[in-house]
Amino acid sequence: MKTATICTIGDEILIGQIVDTNSSHIARTLQSLGIRVLYHLSIADDRDEILGRLSEALDRSDIVIATGGLGPTRDDITKDCLRILSGSEGFRDSEEQYRINCEILAARGIGMMATNRAQSQVPDRCEVLPNHLGTAPGMVFRGLGRNGSSVLYSLPGVPFEALGLLGSVMGDIRAHFDLDSITHRTIVTFGIPESVLAERIRDWEDALPQGVHLAYLPNATVGVRLRLTEMGGGANIDRLAEELKALLGDAVYGEGDDDLPTAIGRLLLARGKTMSAAESCTGGRISALMTAIPGCSAYYYGSVTSYDNSVKVNVLGVREQTLREHGAVSEECIREMAEGVLRRLGTDYSVATSGIAGPSGGTSEKPVGMAWIAAARRNGDGSVTVNTRRVQFRSNRATNIERFASNALNLLRLTILEG
């Protein structure tokens, strides 16, 4: 099995000014190719560190992917270290990257300055992976490491650009490495806690054939992903994936990178239906999740974040009496919110939330982390069916909001399925 190390170069990650998202994306992609990631490393813009750590990584792994340390406002430390590591004598100009850079700068209305000119220069012993999203090219250095067979990929640090180059990197890896045959099927579920899931499929899991592995990957936004992996030709994996889906029924909503917004979008598109949202405690999070999907305007009409009770009354049509008698965090209120936004925005479905995200605002009767969620469906005769649920979580504000939102979206998903 081929091995890899992922390395970021740059002080901003080291001092915690930004979160490293590149390594996570790169690792997932390598994992899907059946490459074993040995470790991740984040190091400083320092000559000795870069030379020492990259050398060590190249000795230990077949593939090293390094991001960062490049770019017009940087010192040239990283590029010079790459020159040394690759045994290059000096630098050459990448004509392709230079042409791209002229276009990029022209589009930004900036002239080509000396600092930009240097961007397209690369160590002479490297292959360029042209970067169409920024001025620093991706670079490939072969024949490195103790065995003279390891490969180093150097990518810009800006996530947009690094991810844009990942396709080229993976293509290069496939072309140059003899990869193990490995097949993945990821089944995505929501609604059954991880421990209960494990219990439900215990016998099936115990009977998995040799070479097949199951991983549980829980996530507050997505639910629980179940990832099946088979080494070799993948003779069993499709059958096993179908067995797993049958065991878990409606809890299964997708595969691979699917999430609840994607699944709901698919269901609505297939039925030619539309949806809206009325949010209180989730404050816009449900709407932001739904609108992250390109093309959602075909089925997502919009939302009302009724944070103040006056907005619940004036815009959603919640009755003042309901608020007086039951309060905003109540089943009565959530019903009126769900039906109100469905009618006001003229959609076929709606979802609604009202609760207490915290850290303050809870009572013994309605504690922090508690919410009412609802999903509504417009029926053929014009009536509206509203499904409601009370949920209780015990985390910080952000995580409570995330769980309110994902549970509400799952309730909507099930409501669409029953329609």
Next chain:
Amino acid sequence: MKTATICTIGDEILIGQIVDTNSSHIARTLQSLGIRVLYHLSIADDRDEILGRLSEALDRSDIVIATGGLGPTRDDITKDCLRILSGSEGFRDSEEQYRINCEILAARGIGMMATNRAQSQVPDRCEVLPNHLGTAPGMVFRGLGRNGSSVLYSLPGVPFEALGLLGSVMGDIRAHFDLDSITHRTIVTFGIPESVLAERIRDWEDALPQGVHLAYLPNATVGVRLRLTEMGGGANIDRLAEELKALLGDAVYGEGDDDLPTAIGRLLLARGKTMSAAESCTGGRISALMTAIPGCSAYYYGSVTSYDNSVKVNVLGVREQTLREHGAVSEECIREMAEGVLRRLGTDYSVATSGIAGPSGGTSEKPVGMAWIAAARRNGDGSVTVNTRRVQFRSNRATNIERFASNALNLLRLTILEG
């Protein structure tokens, strides 16, 4: 200067299933104490890796903070490695953590099982930092490394819990290490691009005294943070921070961890005013940003995400004629959206966005990444003043949305200041 290494233990980060946010938080905190972070490492749940990498880190740095590898569904590999590294003979029970764990499990309605019982067991040569948010205690191991003076902190991997223990860790570091005196002041700005900022303060920056360092920390959501750091007694830093603020005027909106929602909240609270939002292309992101701040219900009434044009007309009161003649992405439409939501939700201020986040939907006249943003103010005489701006970005959907949202919030901030 004391040094530190940050290490995560656990396959989920290695295979890219989750993004490592703990290391970033820990690094920022260490940085604020004047401790130099040498590198970050993410390793597998593997005995040789854990022993080897933690030993190496303890030889190279004064402080090692390791997160993960603990918890009820884990093998006990990590805890046993900690036993070996610390020279412990065996394990002992932490009575304090045991008591906490009984309460935690009771609150979840779960009985104490054997797997949970083992959670409060720790290597005998360690000090416990009680974890009140989860069942795995924090642990401190002293007298390690080549010099016999390094300290290893082991924390649970769940971010909520690791961050909850950070205060205790920092208190322990302050109590046991002789730290350099270091003072930070971070000035937070929005509206001036980094390169223009640098040009504007060039002379002032060139004249900074010895021992004072300025770092530029740009961020799509927050703007550009300018962090001043002074070693020693911090004799100059307050004066320098005031000089910097004077040089940058209205672009400065806060200090430290302030962001635009925090600053806007402060301005509104001080004036006893309220706000609302009408979002199209930002899809709920502005609302989610505003409602992330605890206590925002005092000034944030809510929003309308008018993703479909019918919602712009029916809920916000945008005129059909406006949409026909100018389209949704126009100055005319954004004015009506901003005024519409301000009047409909009955607030003193509002913010609005309408644009094309991408990747599709652009034209040569209205390309992807373009948006109209607006901020409105209700005047004493009942009239409404609307400030509008056209913005153009060139990134992916998520980043365009982020920039639309932060620029709109900054326009709102400036509109409140001029009021």
